[in-house]
Amino acid sequence: MTDQDFARLYRSLKLIRRVEERVAEIYPSDKIKSPVHLSIGQEAVSVGVCDALNPDDYAIGTYRGHALYLAKGGSLNGFMAELFGKIDGCARGKGGSMHMIDTAARMLGCSAVVATNIPIALGYAWKLKREGKQRAIACFFGDGATEEGVFYESLNFASLHKLPVLFVCENNALAIHTPLETRWAHHDIADRVRGFGIPVHGNRDMDVLAIREIATEALAGIRAGNGPVFMECHTYRWRQHVGPNEDFDAGYRSRDEMRKWVESDQVERIGAMLGAGEKEAIDADIENRIVQSVAFADESPFPGPQELMTHVYAE
């Protein structure tokens, strides 16, 4: 890996971290009237995988989609304006935090109904396979999504037709506040996925470089027509399930749990790898972009009344 690679990874990691921290700061002002599911602490998964994707590959995610959207290159202005409910938002304000989309960046729409995005990815993959240009789609979802039947139906169909899908499970060991023990009969998802003839690669400590490497390798096989690959990335959610704050006072988990993840924080880690000055320059540029995006969102008008009945049907 070159210095540029590290710089690029850092820029992406830090941008996501700072954008979401800014979102959390803005939230109490009620400018963002939309439930936010922050990815703070989980950035490395989206960043590692998206860095392995080509610009013309697709990604699709969930209501916890800020990190993925930004890692895939989604417009920051469109993002912030969407959170503010403005007409210049990436979904004209109609989707909000849970439905981020940027088709230009090949970032497909996120869904707020758990696991609904998984079979959608198969449909795209079908098209990509027919097209024959070795393009792929990365499908992101949480550990809870693997409990929905459609997940297994999708694994079977994707494997059966060798579809170019990279399944990425962001396992933060929580579904809202419910731990894995309450939800999984068997602790290892890999044992379930392999039963469909799909290779599984995991990363337990959210090492962005390792994730990037695994994804790169997986994508090579996928592009070669070998069919889908499943990645399980263990990670940790630093904030509330939904909302801007921490929630270690809620009682369902302890702050100790978080320590190991903070110590191995990939934003810090990769930042430390950059040459003196470079990090500062990137940080400054990021702050700059964020300020501009907030200004952009502030200035953008709210959708007018006619928008209510616009786009109900496609013409």
Add this chain to the structure above:
Amino acid sequence: MTDQDFARLYRSLKLIRRVEERVAEIYPSDKIKSPVHLSIGQEAVSVGVCDALNPDDYAIGTYRGHALYLAKGGSLNGFMAELFGKIDGCARGKGGSMHMIDTAARMLGCSAVVATNIPIALGYAWKLKREGKQRAIACFFGDGATEEGVFYESLNFASLHKLPVLFVCENNALAIHTPLETRWAHHDIADRVRGFGIPVHGNRDMDVLAIREIATEALAGIRAGNGPVFMECHTYRWRQHVGPNEDFDAGYRSRDEMRKWVESDQVERIGAMLGAGEKEAIDADIENRIVQSVAFADESPFPGPQELMTHVYAE
């Protein structure tokens, strides 16, 4: 195993075989105005498992439920009258061939929507577990049912709560006319089921004695509170998916396929184990019962107009 055991197994196997053959004979008369999914050739699975069940254990099956219903001890008169659409049918003629039920025999209602009966079994198992009397429920379904998401959701929940369920997959390698290769990414269902922490036992050649033994062992563990067990029984459907006839002229399978199954026909095999005279006595008794049940069905009246709006809601 004692002679009585063999006699009992034979009686059950032969009864089912002859009843369904009779149903097929009657069908052209249009007395049975209900789609029939015959189990001819598959009897050994239901018979082997049900022989291992206690009378106060439950069984639940599918639209291909004739064999299970009779093996579990469902009333033959109620069965025949149900096929004839009469008021003395086990479901007052309202269910027909696809919804056989006999609560006295602990035979729960069958369903015509693939895999819908699987989570239903969990609900019963929950009640049985709370009751603490070491009772169990055997849940029967086909290979196609394992493609529905609810199957996996159910495996997870049953294993998570160690529910007393014996899952019995009757794998006849067909869903209507579609072979496994078109439906399963990976040929071995056991690899999928084990991923949920559920032990799997299979029988490839539909040996009724082996099936009975496997089920007996499995039920011992289930009653001991070890949680669900999954049985895969390979089998073969001799007749059409639906309807009374053979269909080797349809082109989707060849008669050769069937040969090995006919040669190992369990009805013949177990029959040959009985003492001279005993077999004949049982056969005669069976023919007798069938004649009586048809007469019973013939004589029973059709439901009157008031039945249309009876039992819409439970009072």
Add this chain to the structure above:
Amino acid sequence: MSTQSEPANGRLLSYADALREAVDQEMARDENVFTFGIDVDDHVAIQGTTRGLRERYGAGRVFSTPLSEDAMTGFAVGAAMAGMRPIHVHIRQDFLLLCMNQMINMAAKTHYMYGGLLKAPLVERAIIGKSWGQGPQHSQALYSLFAHIPGLKVVAPSNASDAKGCMIAAIRDDNPVVFTEHRLLYYAEAFVPEEPFEVLPGRSRVCTEGTDVTLVGISNMVPECLRTAELLADAGISAEVIDPIWLRPLDTDTIIASVAKTGRLLVVDNAWTACGMSAEILACVAESDALAGGAQLARMGFAPTTCPTTPTIEEDFYPNPATIASKVYSMVKPGADAWAPDPEKAKLAYQKQFKGPF
């Protein structure tokens, strides 16, 4: 929009063959069109409606799937978003209950929720079963569940010609369309134009004109209403029969104009009435100012119960020309004694034709 002219030329074609021809012609026209679902490529070929398509267009565009309706519906939505034109087939409408999440939470909302950036042009074909012991779980007509949802379109052609025209319109439509077919209509023949044509959304058709009562039939109830009109003629009652064809968007103007003329409306649905299409049509008519005078409004549909398997009471579950005619008679001649038409005349051709199992 109101009535549309019958297609000019054409050959006698069955409803099933008309569906097959429509899909065939669209697949030939647009390589993005493909059709799939449980058993689309076996020898039964969805009662002939997919016959020959795999040979002609290959396994990549015509294929059977695992029994995974939820994922296969999401797959269709994704493929549609990606620019393809999927046709997802279900041999019974009852199985659509496994597709609700993707159809309503995703397909219906795709275009709106993503600010117009994506669309989901897919066709969800689903057949309504009837007779020969279809029973509780193979006889349901659930189109009103979809007609309730903005973003979805729903169509229920009642004859071979509309079957072709509606299928082509549905495939070309840029939105998700729930395409309702009826098993008992599959053999019904009509003159169907050879060349492709569209029967567009939002246009009801006046099938026969009349002056005493407006009969709106839906799906399989259109032929039953047409027969009813003949029976009523014997009783000196002139019925105007209307086929809405498309249930969402629904053209009520044609219906309201007719009721304004006849002063009486009977909607005969091929489904349950509560919160169904018959409720919607009555509500639209009742709300309209065009009927300041006030009109007599009534509806018929499935009996409010689960469909029984045994034929004797299954028959009472459905409206039929005899019961419809008697109902109309009582509306037109409130005072008079009850009247029922000659049972022999009331029978419909297909009722003699159709013979189980499926």
Add this chain to the structure above:
Amino acid sequence: MSTQSEPANGRLLSYADALREAVDQEMARDENVFTFGIDVDDHVAIQGTTRGLRERYGAGRVFSTPLSEDAMTGFAVGAAMAGMRPIHVHIRQDFLLLCMNQMINMAAKTHYMYGGLLKAPLVERAIIGKSWGQGPQHSQALYSLFAHIPGLKVVAPSNASDAKGCMIAAIRDDNPVVFTEHRLLYYAEAFVPEEPFEVLPGRSRVCTEGTDVTLVGISNMVPECLRTAELLADAGISAEVIDPIWLRPLDTDTIIASVAKTGRLLVVDNAWTACGMSAEILACVAESDALAGGAQLARMGFAPTTCPTTPTIEEDFYPNPATIASKVYSMVKPGADAWAPDPEKAKLAYQKQFKGPF
């Protein structure tokens, strides 16, 4: 049956606390009652409605589940068949779309399809979301999909007292009940009797009497109609507000009697109108002979579009006391200029209270 008398004694209780108390009392009464679903036993406790139950009744009767709505619904149906009384909870009604197969193909048909041998007494609780960017997939009200189906019952209490009475009635009912709750009603308080009581199916309540127009509100639209009635009073219009409470079985007699008196009906639904409850109610009234004179019938509901997230247009998605009042005014005074009430007065208390995220 018609109106029922308000419960005698009682304390001020919130809708959420009333639900909790009902479940608590029923679980104490009958050990077969149990409650489960995604997140029922976390610290949020379904906004307090399951708080303390696990401590009191144990993990065997109060538990969180995997994210498997389809199987968990079937599990509930099976447990109900086996003699238990499951209460399955969903934090949003949108997720019921994963439960349709078991609810409609199994639960609704259990008693009939098995000739009365089995029954499925279960309660499917589902909350409707609104405001603070709930958006396309967390704001739907889908009760009419279930009200379409024979074998199911549907209830939508609009105040704390009915919440308790309906929940107890639903748990004791021998049939599957879809229990509709509204997120914005959770804080609304009312006097609720301490002892258990039932608000039985099939009885509408006249909330306030009036002479000029009948306002039927559903779920959260009842308080909005009550506020509307106050606004209309200022304009000299007397509105009679009716709450059907139970949507299936639906008591239309009370509504029809009211319309016979007022000559005008406006149904304000908390959902889409097409094939919805407002369509059903209008159709029932339009069909009834009691209104030979003819009456003015109208309905309001969600705008026929997907619910947008951004607040400016989200507000236009819903009816509110101001838009309802203006609509009524135009019905009562056809000739007159449009009228709108004082916006300040039109605001509802909870609109100031509620503040996101969920």
